[in-house]
Amino acid sequence: GEQVEQRPPHLSVREGDSAVITCTYTDPNSYYFFWYKQEPGASLQLLMKVFSSTEINEGQGFTVLLNKKDKRLSLNLTAAHPGDSAAYFCAVSPFITGNTGKLIFGLGTTLQVQP
Amino acid sequence: EAAVTQSPRSKVAVTGGKVTLSCHQTNNHDYMYWYRQDTGHGLRLIHYSYVADSTEKGDIPDGYKASRPSQENFSLILELASLSQTAVYFCASSETGYEQYFGPGTRLTVL
Secondary structure (H helix, E strand, O other): OOOEEEEOOEEEEEOOOOEEEEEEEOOOOOOEEEEEEEOOOOOEEEEEEEEOOOOEEEOOOEEEEEEOOOOEEEEEEOOOOHHHOEEEEEEEEOOOOOOOOOOEEOOOEEEEEEO | OOOEEEEOOEEEEOOOOOEEEEEEEOOOOOEEEEEEEEOOOEEEEEEEEEEOOEEEEOOOOOOOEEEOOOOOEEEEEEOOOOHHHOEEEEEEEEOOOOOEEEOOOEEEEEO
């Protein structure tokens, strides 16, 4: 079945620096991709969704890149600030006949942004 | 206004006891899910449902049962709680079966 590897598990940057988190997946038929943010003690908040026809999505202060050839999904936080400190999870929807709606999550990246 | 709510938010249970975690959504979504989160394991799917009165096994269903009595409500039942079931449990709902929205979580400690 689909496997998702997320790197790095921990990331520490200074305020204003960029931070890049990458996920690789195995199923070439996967076609929905998501990034979630989880602040300490809180729930998961949907940050961005990317579909197979989209390569780059830009949000507020971050960019998501999908490289289907390399089966890689990345989240790039530009000019990180302390409020970005959180755990980030990628999630991939593998192609399953009948649409069971399963998501396969990466193990997460804990990002710390130091002032 | 929170669309996915969970109760209780935290619970301490004794080994061998019965635990019921409840989830309620006002999104009018057909799909609902139960995950557990453990350090080093990310989120793992326990049970899910895409219609009332029907549930499906996820990736780690052993030791858990689920109940979906209505579109809005989805419960997770631990008939005989064990130490290994100490974790944070998240409920989620989805309209399409892909984009999922999570509740605030329940921290379960089994002693």
